[in-house]
Amino acid sequence: MIKLSRRAILELAGTAILGGGALLLAPRGATGTTGQSPMNFPGDLPNPPVLQSEAGVLSVKLNVNYGEAALPQGPARLRLYDGAMPGACWRVRPGDRIEVELCNRLPPDLEDSETAAAGLPAKVVHANRPNRFNTTNLHFHGMHVDPRGDSDNVFLEIHPGQDFRYNVDIPIDHPPGTFWYHPHRHGSVAIQIASGMAGMIVVDDPSGQSDLVERQMVIQAPIVGEDGTLEDPALFMALENERDFLINGVHAPLIHIHEGETQLWRLLSANDSQFLPLDFGAMAGVEAELVGWDGIPLAEPRPAGQLTLAPGNRADLLVTGRRKGSHWFGRSAFDQGLVRLPEATLGEIVVLDAGSAAVSATSPVYLPASSMQRYRLxxxxxxxxxxxxxxxxxxxxxxxxxxxxxxxxxxxxxxxxxxxxxxxxxxxxxxxxxxxxxxxxxxxxxxxxxxxxxxxxxxxxxxxxxxxxxxxxxxxxxxxxxxxxxxxxxxxxxxxxxxxxxxxxxxxxxxx
Incomplete structure (x- = not known):
């Protein structure tokens, strides 16, 4: 196992990775890498593409449009960010500014099309039911930022054909950790997240360094009808409807780790409705320590054991390979209220021989050296x-x-x-x-x-x-x-x- 100082482990949830590999096309105010395996190993689960802030600014153009997705049940046409599932991972630091040009390129809402056909003006809808599926906005989930104006304002509505510029200033003493962005317009949030509109945000604090491999794992469960689309509310409103879970858009991926190696896993439950109980204590191939929850570093690391991620939760884990071979990684069966949900496969953990040279980490990970008191929690x-x-x-x-x-x-x-x-x-x-x-x-x-x-x-x-x-x-x-x-x-x-x-x-x- 890679040796870390106690001080470093206590704040591992705020680590940062500076990715190598081919540059992702990025706007001014960001650098980027394409989605790739963090171990440069063919067949290994890739991380999402990364956009990294530069000179204190992350400037992003985020298009909301329909995209084609390959799901286990067949091809699908879904609402996505830039046609991808998930969206790129945004990496920033305390004190940075996030500038997002949100461009809604979805077609007009059905309600507006019907009223226009009847020669009537469009109506403002504030209903407690699914409605206006193509109207959206943006939420910076878990981040301690201003909710007003053009910042993390979930009362905004960005209609089809409209653009809006968000400007979010991150406090200099913001906790380092794992957060995420997603739509939050009341009435269309469930269908848009069930479709796959989500992306991870990592707040880094680069004041120490190690050579851990970092995995950013966005767990989603898109659902579609027989025609490969998600337009019927009954599909996502009924909790018991069967789901196939994806990690970074991949169904049942292979996740490689060396025997004795420790990796940092950032888990984000970005599905719309189902809980993810994970029993790391029963996973014979690996051991896991929890070092951060919901973007906040723990005061002390603790054995992960049984974790239940609700939709929206994040967990930062130190995962160590313990036994060679292939090991099931998935959700245990459980009762979510009156609904009995079966176990679900997330992926397969492949523990390689400790001396294997088949994979190698190439990206440094930065470990912050600050204490919880710095973040006023x-x-x-x-x-x-x-x-x-x-x-x-x-x-x-x-x-x-x-x-x-x-x-x-x-x-x-x-x-x-x-x-x-x-x-x-x-x-x-x-x-x-x-x-x-x-x-x-x-x-x-x-x-x-x-x-x-x-x-x-x-x-x-x-x-x-x-x-x-x-x-x-x-x-x-x-x-x-x-x-x-x-x-x-x-x-x-x-x-x-x-x-x-x-x-x-x-x-x-x-x-x-």
Missing amino acids: RPIRDEEITQQRVIELGHIRRPGETLDVNFTINGVPHQHHAFDIVGKLGEAEEWTFINLTPFPHPMHVHVNPFEVIEVNGVPVPDRPWMDTVIVPAAGVVKIRTRYEDFPGDFVMHCHILPHEDAGMMMNMRIVE
Whole structure:
């Protein structure tokens, strides 16, 4: 196993890789590499293409269009970023600016086509059901950045044929780690992510170096009908519909590692609705340590054991090859509420002989030397709490809605113009989520991460920081959060995205 200092391991979730290989065509303000195996080995799982910031700026042109994809069940025509699944990995550093020209090149929405044919003006739609599948926007998931204006503003709507320029300034003390970008327009988010619109963001902190291989693994589960398209909401709204999982757009890839070698794996669950329980303790071929969760380095590494990634979660892992041979890598069977989901293959881990020269790492990995205190994620004390809130998660029968249901927060589905949580900048709050449904809900809060304090009345010893926490079916979860740096409007919602589109979202406003 590669030897690392304790200080380096504690912050490994913020590592960076400077890729070699052929240059990817990139706009001014970025350098790029094509998607390739990080071990330069034919048949090995490639990383996504990489765009790296230059001189403090990452400048990206991001086209939303239909693209052709090869799925296990056959060819498909899907909504994608630049015709690829997933999108390129964006690599930035604290203090950088991300400039994105989002170009919506999808055809007009069906609703607009119908009203135009009838000679009527287009209508603004704020419905708690799938709608306007070709209207989009952009969210910087998990990042602690400004939610206002042209930054991480999920209230924007970029219609077909429109362009919009996002400018996102990353704080100089932003945690290093794994984040992601994806659409977030209420009503079309589920269909667009189920189609494959997603990409990883890595925030680097290059203050130390090692020679670990790094894998960026974007896990997606696109779903299509018999005609190879995704236009029918029933396909993605029904949780039990069968999915084929892809890693970096590849079905059941081979993932190579030497016996005794340690790699850094960045896992992103970018599917729209299904949980990914991973049992590293039962994978005889490898051992794994968790060093970061939801983009935040852990204070101490710990054995990975059993991890459950909800849609939206990220895990940074040190994975070490232990036994030569081929080993199954996949999701265990589990109950996601009332739905029994089978085990699912993600890939195959191939552990090579320790002395094999068939593969070799060629890209340096940078390890930050800073501490958790630098990122201000200090525990939230009892005396800091200025507000305690109870947030009930429910659902109501609504004949005529998709699947005849709306999902609710505090008894009501999402209200576009209402701000039910108003907090004050600089203050801290404690929330208690009470799940009144038979389904688990991964609750995601924008802008500010939170500490998980209790699950079903049992204190969580290490109080982990997250941005997406699973509230068990008929369960209770208590969290604490601080409103730091940024006033403005943003949202909190279930990251089972069909639940969000069906109403399980609430607006928040932070005032100075």
